Amino acid sequence: MVRAPCCEKMGLKRGPWTPEEDQILISYVQKYGHSNWRALPKQAGLQRCGKSCRLRWVNYLRPDIKRGNFSEEEEETIIKLHEILGNRWSAIASRLPGRTDNEIKNVWHTHLLKRLKQNGESKSQQHMPDCHLNDNKLSQSANSTIPSLSGCKSTEYAQMSPQPSSSDHSSVTDTSATTSETNNTGLIKVENIDSSEIYPVIDEDFWSEAEMVENSGMPTSNFLDDSQFPFPSPDTMEPAGCNGYGPKVDDNMGFWYNLFIKSGGIEELPVQYLQRYNYLADERI
DNA sequence: AAATCATCCAACCGCTCGGTA
DNA sequence: CTACCGAGCGGTTGGATGATT
Structure with a gap:
């Protein structure tokens, strides 16, 4: 499909914005809003394309922008x-x-x-390449894969002992061979996990989300008390953008996205969740 | 003081997606 | 169903500025 250019470049200004242009844009948006970026510059009297106006507003002029160094x-x-x-x-x-x-x-x-x-x-x-949960681009491409966090294949899921030992994690089986650490809450450092030792063969019927929580060893309160986290609750998590780039909550993977957030990132992911994630990931390949 | 190199960041580009006629 | 538009995204670029030689 041939697309029309995003803006008519002829006669439109590019490059850094002047304070005057900023003021025009601010005044216009404050007065009329920005329901139509394409039409906005013409209506506001700016020699810019709508895309440029939108970018300037979103990245610089928006009143809620926090300037200055990052803490x-x-x-x-x-x-x-x-x-x-x-x-x-x-x-x-x-x-x-x-x-x-x-x-x-x-x-x-x-x-x-x-x-x-x-x-x-x-x-x-x-x-980076291994933790793009719900990456729409990946999931939508023909050869999409949901990457395994540990790199292990579904056929590699090995039996996991109820209390995984941390003493034998150095064995090397393949390129995904790694080591792991557990703590007394059932959390596991995912950094280096020997998948062949840790992942059991999964009976698919065994797992339900409720059972996973129950079986994870992780205090369920961590999943229920949103005040502990600077993030929305899983139930209210919304895609960041309407075009699918956001953390879309779709089928089971949304659960995993939220779980990762709630458990403080992949480094603190309970092993049971990890193996379930990998199982689902392989199912989607 | 001038030249060169490194860093920063605003702005642009190409692409994808949802909505709609 | 198809074609197209508009919005928004991530990647990249290039000018401005500061640091170094």
Whole structure:
């Protein structure tokens, strides 16, 4: 399908915005709103395309924009969310009030990535391709796969002992072979899991979401008390964007998305959830 | 002081998706 | 069902600025 250009480039200004243009745009949006970006510049008397106006408004002129440097807390949040969401900047931005996707993207590339590398902390990058839960682009492409967090295939699910031992995690079976750590709450460090040791052959009928919570060893209150988390409750989680780029809650994977958020990211994911995730992931391949 | 290099970030580009005629 | 439009997304670019030589 041949698409018309997003804007008529002839005669339209590009490049940095002047204070006068900013003022015109602000006044117009405050007065009439921005129901139609394409028509807006003409109606407002701006020699810009609608796309440019929208970008300027969303990334710079919006009244709720928080300017200035990112706090340590914000940076940590970005790092954590990036582990979970990958490069879905708008989804990350939706968790950081006052910050734009563009801003977060810039901070990530200019500061955080550098910092992680300096710390020898390439974890985020290593995880990146493996943790794009509900990545619509992936799920919609012909050769889409929901990546396995541990890299293990469904055929590799091995029997898991009720209390996984942390003593034998160093065995290497394949490229996905990793090590793991557990704590007394049933949470597991997903960083390096030897999948062949940890994942049992799953009887599909065994698992239901309720049973998973019950069997996870994780205090159920963690899933019920939203006040502990700076995120919406799973039941109210909405896609960040109408075009499907947001953390879409679809079939079972929405549950996993929310679970990852609630459990503090993949590093604190209960092993039972992880194996169930991988099981579902393989089902969708 | 001038030249060069590195960094930052606003803005642009191409693409996808939902809505609609 | 198809074609198209408009909005929004992530990736990339390029000018401005600061640091270094």
